[in-house]
Amino acid sequence: MTLEACTEALRQHDPDRFGAVLAAEAQDRPALATLYAINLEIARTPFQSNEPMLSEIRLQWWIDRLQEMGRGVAPPLHDVLTPLWDAWGEDAGTLATLAEARHRDCERRPFATLAEVVDYVDATAGTLMWSAARRCGVAEGQRDIVAHQARGAGLAAWLRALPQLQALGLGLGQPDPADAASLAVAARDGLRLAARLHRKVPRRAAAALYPGPRVPRLLSEIIAGRVDPFTATPQIVPFQRRASLARLALTGRWWR
Known part of the structure; x- marks a missing residue:
């Protein structure tokens, strides 16, 4: 214990x-x-x-x-x-x-619309990141910044896991690369908006706002149509993860 x-x-x-x-x-x-x-x-x-x-x-x-x-x-x-x-x-x-946001996972019910995916990510990744950020000194008035960052990071993680989610019946009911690209654009825009406002957030919260390694690259590849997340997404190799985390630890930067 x-x-x-x-x-x-x-x-x-x-x-x-x-x-x-x-x-x-x-x-x-x-x-x-x-x-x-x-x-x-x-x-x-x-x-x-x-x-x-x-x-x-x-x-x-x-x-x-x-x-x-x-x-x-x-x-x-x-x-x-x-x-x-x-x-x-x-x-x-x-x-x-x-x-409570995980009830729909128990049902193995696919998402019918992109808005449902965004709502799910906000309820899961959004709640998690806000809880972490609040404990790391982020003020209530900065909640919107965290929400943008969480939506971007959460959608990116969802897209990276999409091949497995589709197999479990938890992806999109009608797989369409254009829909995946739309979600990637929403993720990119959320991360960019949070990055522009990063000076309002204490450096102490960097770990809580970390989006994971190689997120911008994944999103750009999906948007450009070079990656179809319904079939396969690039895996993170140990070196890439270590390099990303080293940057976080040395610079305190959670934005790109």
Whole structure:
């Protein structure tokens, strides 16, 4: 029931956020590590069973525990919930919305419109990044900047995972490269807008706003039609990930 269990889970299953935690200021690492670890557990829950009802039950268990924590009730001893409670206390209750946004994953229901994809990304990636940024000193008045960055980073991550999502029935109901390009444009525009406003955000929040490696390249390739994300997307090799995270750690820059 330790913070080390959370960081180890990230190291194995979410290396980009693991690197971002290492690049964060020491005071923020426990909050970020536990936040990203609970997000990892929640995101995986809908795929741990082929039965939608069973997936819903498991997801509801996380929602119930987080809501209880929000009411001041300590969770049962758990590898993730216990260190989350230590780092977040009653504020962990706000993370229940992160789990509630995953209900549609349990249904294995594809997206009918691009607006549905954007709403889903805002509810998942947007909630996650805002929670991280708030704990890293971002003020309420800067929420729009974080929302633009989260939408851009979240859509890019969704597009990178699209071949796997399509196979699971969680992609677009009508696969069309033009629709993928439209989402890539929305992601690029969100990242650019956030970048123009970066001076309003404290440097301390760089790790919380990190979008992942080679995001602009992926988006430009999709927009230009050189990558069809419905079939395959470029994978990140270890050198590229290390270089991107080194830049974050050395410069504190989360924008491109």
